[in-house]
Amino acid sequence: MTVPNKRGKEAALIITAGMILAGSAAWHLADSSREKEDIAVITHSEATSATASAEVTAAEKTTPAPMTTTQTATTFLLLDINSATAEELTHLNGIGEHLAAAIIEYRTQHGRFLNIEELMEVSGIGESTFTDIREHIYVVDPVYTTAIQTEKPTNPDIEPTEEVEETEPPLTLEDVAPININTADAETLTLLPHVNEDTAEEIIELREKLERFSHTYELLYVDSLTQSEVADILGYVTVE
Numbered sequence: 001m002t003v004p005n006k007r008g009k010e011a012a013l014i015i016t017a018g019m020i021l022a023g024s025a026a027w028h029l030a031d032s033s034r035e036k037e038d039i040a041v042i043t044h045s046e047a048t049s050a051t052a053s054a055e056v057t058a059a060e061k062t063t064p065a066p067m068t069t070t071q072t073a074t075t076f077l078l079l080d081i082n083s084a085t086a087e088e089l090t091h092l093n094g095i096g097e098h099l100a101a102a103i104i105e106y107r108t109q110h111g112r113f114l115n116i117e118e119l120m121e122v123s124g125i126g127e128s129t130f131t132d133i134r135e136h137i138y139v140v141d142p143v144y145t146t147a148i149q150t151e152k153p154t155n156p157d158i159e160p161t162e163e164v165e166e167t168e169p170p171l172t173l174e175d176v177a178p179i180n181i182n183t184a185d186a187e188t189l190t191l192l193p194h195v196n197e198d199t200a201e202e203i204i205e206l207r208e209k210l211e212r213f214s215h216t217y218e219l220l221y222v223d224s225l226t227q228s229e230v231a232d233i234l235g236y237v238t239v240e
Contacts, residue, residue, distance in 0.1 A: 077136045081119060082112045092136060094129045115142040178238040181219070182212045192236055194229040213239045 079088055081103065089100035099122070106122045107113060116137050120130050173191045181189070181203060189200035202222050207213060216237050219230045 079137050080140060081116065081137050082107065082139050092133045094132055099124050113139050115139060115144055173236060177236040179236060180240065181216065181237045182207060182239055193232045194225065195233070199224045215239060 077091055079092065081089070086097070086100040086104050089095050089103055090097060095103075102122050102124055103119070113119060116134060116139055117130075119125055119137070120127065171188075171191065173193075176188060176191060179188055179192065186197065186200040186204060189195055189203055190197060195203070199222065202224055203219065206218070206221055210218065213219075216234050216239055217230075219225060219233060219237070220227060222230075225233070
C-alpha cells in the first residue's frame with residue numbers, strides 16, 4: 001500500500017509540472033504576439049511619417065516660393081541746367097537726346113541760363129514741357145531782368161484830356177505903369193488903385209467930354225474919386 005501512494009505523488013507532481021510548463025508556454029506565446037503587434041504599429045507609424053515627409057518635399061518643389069517685395073529708394077532728380085550733361089538732361093520728363101543737345105547748344109551760345117524760365121527760349125521747349133520739369137531743374141544765382149517801361153500806360157476807357165493852352169499871366173500895375181489915361185481902356189484903368197469898373201467908365205466919359213486929359217490932376221473931376229485917392233493914382237498915370 002505504501003508503494004502505490006508514492007507513485008500517486010509522483011504522478012501528481014508530473015501533472016503539476018506539465019500544467020506549469022503549459023502555462024509558461026501560453027504566456028510566452030501571448031507576449032510574443034504583443035511584441036509583433038507593437039512592431040507592426042511602429043512600422044506603420046514610420047511609413048506614415050516617411051510618406052508625409054515625401055509629400056511635403058514634393059509640395060516644396062511644386063509650390064512657388066513666396067514673392068518678396070523689394071523696396072527701392074528713389075532719389076529726387078534735381079539738375080543744374082548750366083552744368084548738367086546731355087545724358088543727365090535726358091532723365092528729365094519729355095527731354096530726349098535731340099532736346100538735350102539743343103539745350104547744350106543754347107547754353108554754349110549764350111554762356112549760361114540766367115534763370116530756369118530762360119529754358120523756354122530753347123526751340124522745342126514750350127510751357128507744357130517746362131511745367132513738367134521745373135521742379136527738377138535750377139540755376140545757381142538766378143538773375144531776373146525787368147524791362148523798363150518807356151511808354152505811359154494807356155487805358156482805352158479813359159479819353160485823353162485836351163491840352164490846355166498856356167495863357168500869359170494877367171498884367172499887373174507894375175507891368176503897365178505908367179498908364180496913359182488918354183488911351184487906356186476900362187480894363188487897363190481898373191489896374192489903378194481905388195478904380196473899379198464903374199470908376200473906369202467915369203474916367204472914360206470924362207475923357208470924352210474933355211476930348212482928352214491935359215493933366216493928370218483932372219482926375220479930381222471924377223465924382224467917385226476923393227482927393228486922397230487921386231493922390232494915390234497920380235504916381236501910376238500919364239497923359240503923354
